[in-house]
Amino acid sequence: MEDEISSFFESSPPLKNMKEITEKLNQFIELNSSSQGGRRIACVTSGGTTVPLEQRCVRYIDNFSSGNRGAASTENFVKAGYAVIFLYRRGTCQPYCRSLPDDPFLECFEFPDNTNIQVHKSHLEAVEMAVMDQQAAVAEGRLLKLPFSTIYEYLQMLRLIATALKDVGPCSMFYLAAAVSDFYVPWESMTEHKIESGSGPLDIRLAQVPKMLSILRSNWAPKAFCISFKLETDSKILIEKATKALRKYKVHAVVANELSTRKEEVVVVSSSGNVVVRRECDKPESIVEDNLIRLIVDRHSTYIKESHN
Ligand code: PAZ
Numbered sequence: 001m002e003d004e005i006s007s008f009f010e011s012s013p014p015l016k017n018m019k020e021i022t023e024k025l026n027q028f029i030e031l032n033s034s035s036q037g038g039r040r041i042a043c044v045t046s047g048g049t050t051v052p053l054e055q056r057c058v059r060y061i062d063n064f065s066s067g068n069r070g071a072a073s074t075e076n077f078v079k080a081g082y083a084v085i086f087l088y089r090r091g092t093c094q095p096y097c098r099s100l101p102d103d104p105f106l107e108c109f110e111f112p113d114n115t116n117i118q119v120h121k122s123h124l125e126a127v128e129m130a131v132m133d134q135q136a137a138v139a140e141g142r143l144l145k146l147p148f149s150t151i152y153e154y155l156q157m158l159r160l161i162a163t164a165l166k167d168v169g170p171c172s173m174f175y176l177a178a179a180v181s182d183f184y185v186p187w188e189s190m191t192e193h194k195i196e197s198g199s200g201p202l203d204i205r206l207a208q209v210p211k212m213l214s215i216l217r218s219n220w221a222p223k224a225f226c227i228s229f230k231l232e233t234d235s236k237i238l239i240e241k242a243t244k245a246l247r248k249y250k251v252h253a254v255v256a257n258e259l260s261t262r263k264e265e266v267v268v269v270s271s272s273g274n275v276v277v278r279r280e281c282d283k284p285e286s287i288v289e290d291n292l293i294r295l296i297v298d299r300h301s302t303y304i305k306e307s308h309n
Helices: 002-011 018-037 068-079 102-108 121-139 153-164 166-171 213-220 234-249 289-308
Strands: 042-044 083-089 143-149 172-176 225-231 252-257 267-270 271-278
Touching: 002 153, 018 042, 018 083, 018 143, 018 153, 042 068, 042 153, 068 083, 068 153, 083 102, 102 121, 121 143, 143 153, 153 166, 153 213, 166 172, 166 252, 166 289, 172 267, 172 289, 213 225, 213 234, 225 234, 225 289, 234 252, 234 267, 267 289, 271 289
Parallel strands: 042 083, 042 172, 083 143, 172 225, 225 252
Antiparallel strands: 252 267, 267 271
């Protein structure tokens, strides 16, 4: 497996802005490890990775995920006092923007007298909250947003973050809510130019993406608290698959969710048993992430205490 992982990284197109990302990351970690005796730092991954079919990419295979879970969880972690590295798919849902309409620029603003752009009354409260909360999190140095698109970018960035967080130890957390491609076209076997159409059906052979969770746990950041996610469409196999992943990757918990009910409930699978976490149905504003993050933060506190004993 380690060979497969090394050859994945060796053959990946290098990150274009690696130096800039590394600098931002190190500054963020330095600031948060030294402020107020050191904050906890969570890396929240969010959105789906793409698999390009051509090196000069025109077409790609995508992975389902709106980024809602990652964005809502990030807000809750910041509220709980964490600093968050938000590793997200470009164009997906952002923290503090969940109450805004899908196309904020066109729907939120009006231009009544051709001189001043104003926020439409009906969206004023949501826009004010979004701007204030996001600006506060960034100004306090508690939110670092890093975008990715492809599976190549995602895994290289995850490795950078994990190795940068290594010294933060038990106070760091990985909350891996992104939907990561299981299959990809290896860079060296990918055609450079746009695949030609007009010559009949297209055969593509996809290789399996090496599973990086084991190496994250064993090498990159072995002391970090690690939460992975399992999504299934068949509820009959969900818990079994999540339990297998818990054992195989030795993560601290697996959040199991079914596609159609993922906004209503999840099951936190761990060695201490399975806990169903639900949205509070009698409160319209309530989201499943409110209770989920409360539980995860609690478990993380216990983990930190036990690590110091
Ligand atoms: O991004 P979203 O809110 O639409 O959905 C969240 C989710 C289902 C992608 C996430 O909860 C999850 O399960 N991520 C891991 C998916 C996987 O098993 O690959």
